[in-house]
Amino acid sequence: MWGVKRRTKKSIVSSSLLIGLIIIYFLMGISTLYERPIVELVDIKHVEEIVVNADNSDVAVDVIYDVTFKARLENTKHRGETLTMQYTYSDSAPYHSAFDVGDKVFVTLREGSILTAEVIEVKRDQEVLILFSLFLLIMLVVGQRQGLFAVLSLIFHVSIMAGAIYLFIARPGTSLLLLMGIAAIFMTVVSLIFVSGLTKKTLSAILSTLTGLALMMTITLLVLRLTNQQGLRFEEMGLLTRHPDAVFTAGLLIGAIGAVMDVAVTIGSTLFQIKEEHPMINTKSLVASGRRIGQDIMGTMTTIVFFAYISGTIPTLLIYLLNDASLGYSLSMNFSLELVRALSSGIGIVLTIPVSILFAVLLTKVGEAT
Template sequence: MKVNLTKNQVTIILAFFWIVFSLLFTQYNSRLYDQTVVKLLSVDRTDISDPSEEGRQDLTGQIQNGPRKGEIITLDAPLSFSQGVAPTYQKGSQLFVDLSGKTVTIISVKRDRYVLLLLGLFILLVWWVGSKQGVFSLISVGLNIGMLLLAVALYVTWPRLPLIAIMFVTGIITTALSLILSTGWHKKTVATIIATLTASTIAWLIGWLVMTVCHDQGLRYEDMQFLTRPYRQIFIASLFLGTLGAAMDIAMTVVSTVMELLEKNPSISSKELIRAGQSVGKNVMGSMTSVLLFAYLSGGIPFIILYLKNGWAFAPSVEMTLSLEVARALVGGIGIVLTIPLSVVVVAIMYRKGGA
């Protein structure tokens, strides 16, 4: 008997099987790791009620991989009130440990289960919403991640290569790949690429100029102090890539609207065209700027809470953790604003030259 399943039913079935697969796979995939994995069998901890106190956790676990697989070991871990440096471990958790020294050292918690679950659900949601176009979007994301990793590998292997130039080339390629795979190759794509790259470059130049003139006053690079490369150069290079995403979205919206207006009314005046593009841009500019701002600031919230729980004042905590994120958001916001008029100008030039 032939069974016809709807797209929603297929998505639900695939999501169920992915959840089961993720839970089972991550529970028994320890042999795939080079680092030693230990599964906690019991946890005995001392309770602490004062932020100045430090407790202890006596852990018993079983080694899951390597030549000592199956061996029962004991671990001693600190416990802090804020749990920032010394988290609370639970029975059944899996840990990465180092057995090379005289004592067992805990490296981190094994969290691949949550990563795999979220990744699978994300892929299913994109496919469910976007169908074929969603698949191309996923391919675009994968290629962009590969390009970014390649750029980082090039810089790490050959440190004398100019990082800013590497990031600009990477940004150009990833922008083109994203738009071609998502919309195809036509005038709209070309106009969006030109507007996105132009606006992002101008915004980056403004950010670099302001930082240079002001001698980086107000920027706190302490969060980047662990880097073995010039942190200022890395931060400046990251500003360009951070602006591309939001500028690309705005450019596609404005370009699509303006091109549709030109196709329906080729005799429309430049003034009316600019007014229409600005009207569309105003409707999405505020929301996109807010999205960009919160996307950057949200990463610093855990550190602000960590500093506050350890006795820091509010103002120094915010300055320490969010100065770089605010700078990124401001440069990105400038890029969003510049993208609107640039998109209209690029479309007008391309369309008029095309003989319309």
């Protein structure tokens, strides 16, 4: 473009990105830009320490601290005023963590005869920005072009899904599953064409992904209906302000898109390559190759989604067990939705193997006829 060398263009893009990030970082540091009250801690005084013992013994396991903060308001009309706040945290930090002088904290203000406040949340957006910059740096330096693709596709997918959720909220009565279904088709078509262009191989991958997802959703929804969702505890989606059922099924679909696409692309591209290198290969050995690849990737693919889903249940599972709930009860209360997700994605991954082989074999033949 404009005769600028590729290298120069690259450095222009990366330096403007860097400047952008630095500007955002400093803007995040200006408390007056925030609507919610922010305080900076000036002094911390320990009031009381309560030692928690293990059940029926005098073995100390935890210490709870009651502290008083002296804090200075950074924004709102009371900016610059100092106030005192009460705060409680423990060594194990299951909820609140310890604070240091200089920390910035979001609070709710109580305007009585004297100004008081309660801690809502630590201010952590600047740290998040630094982490995001590190992520970008590693992706672009180690991953280079491909790393850039990964970042761009992450941003693209997040925006499409955010758009779908926005529509869902804006138009009450729309099915989230339907919206996410449309989003899934759009994301699959765009990402796959972006990665490997408008070719027969891409067409085969798109058809395999969408068919695999459709089969998976049909089976899962059928099972959910047949078994009346027996054993599923939607309590863990209690934070939801609307019916959890609809959101859960839409989540099943979204969760499997990446894995199913991966299977479809891996099998499809290898079969097309084999066909290209050995044009005379018969259908039977092509199918056999596809099956071998499928068997090779099946185990690790299911492992990836399994851990991505299941590990999130560990903290609540721990709290149940620590409160002497039985293992069976704790598992049934916390594990059920994640297990359904993992099993359903597993079904999607495995079903996509024969589907991808079918489309790859059919589409490699199309060229031959003409």
